[in-house]
Amino acid sequence: MGPDMTSYDYDLFVIGAGSGGVRGARVAASMGARVGIAEEFRVGGTCVIRGCVPKKLLVYASKFSGLIEDAQGYGWTIPEASFSWPTLIANKDREIDRLNGFYLRNLKASGVELFESRAVLEDPHTVRLEGLDKTIRAKNILIATGATPYIPEIEGAEHVITSNEALHLAQLPASIAIVGAGYIALEFATIFAGLGVDVTIIYRGPQILRGFDQDIRDALASELGKRGINIRVNAEIVSVAPQEGGYAIGLKDGSALHTQKVMVATGRSPNTTGLGLGAAGIDLGWNGHVVVDDFSRTSVEHIFAVGDVTDRVNLTPVAIAEAMTFCETLFNDNPTPVDHQFIATAVFTEPEVGTIGMSEEEAREMCASVDIYKSRFRPMFHTLSGRD
């Protein structure tokens, strides 16, 4: 890889072994680069360890309560069903362990050297592996450290949980208040409500699922309401205080509510703190994200970043696509931008949302003329189940 071959330990060093980092490392290695990767938590990243995958497994679990009821309309008599949260969590964890092992084996098989350690930049080419008391020199660096739940500055913030902890609760609570109304908040609301928990959504905006098409937002709010989820919009949380059997939540309008658990899902912050990015001269954006160009290059020529840490479109397949185009750009001498247009995405609520492209509101701003086609229908499945 050029004349510097001998003065660097690696052609590429990747910080963060999530979806983007692992893909970048493996593809670079397959193109002949000497690659190292560091991970301080678990290989697999948010998607596999505490995001998409465990979340969807819990969503599946939450559907059975409705399905068991629906079955009656189809002639089934089901004796009283019971549910064990510890069994679900143990089975989910076993599957996550399996995927984690799969990622570890794939990394090894591709010839990437893994360091299970936090990695910090000392200068633009030097990475310190904190847990291992070791420094390495890299010709190129890929930052793929992801993001972490943002906890708002409220009184009693130390009492709240985030999606990270919600995936590992020892017991299912009787009630939970979820602060926020983005896809993470609503998916966990669906999970908990389906498992019989009394759920309240607290959101400061006028309607849930900001940024999505207005018709979808309104219809989903109505559907979630039918499933027993209490949605409080235009409501701003100011405090959380321990109270017998749970917590008292104080709202800005002076009202209060009691709940057994409080979860916040009010956005995610890029993991850029304490990584030595300043020492390397890397520019950060308003949200602390790594600023990159269309080719995922940072303000430093040989340092790139992909995935949630860049706060572009924070989705696993996007991080993977960014990692692939990064490899093509750097190791195949073929500068390739990432195409962030027309990305399909879903919200795994009950019912589910699938969306791609412009909302009606966006289209009315972008296009001179807009035609809208709408269809509302009752899913055939519910003609006999009797569910609305």
Next chain:
Amino acid sequence: MKLVVDGDSDKVVGCHILGPDAAEMVQIAAIAIRMGATKADFDATMALHPCAAEELVTMREKWTPPEQAGQSTS
């Protein structure tokens, strides 16, 4: 289920689905939309009956915003 169409080019620029299997449906629709499929292309596609996704190719009537209803001259 909702399709957003650019009135000038007839291209489908947005597709939004709320209901069972919405994610599965949108992933497939994404291919057509990214390729620049028009509403006419959707309409010319034969429906698969009975399924929920067939609604995507059988939406014939343009929706009129309430404030415009009644002023329509055509």
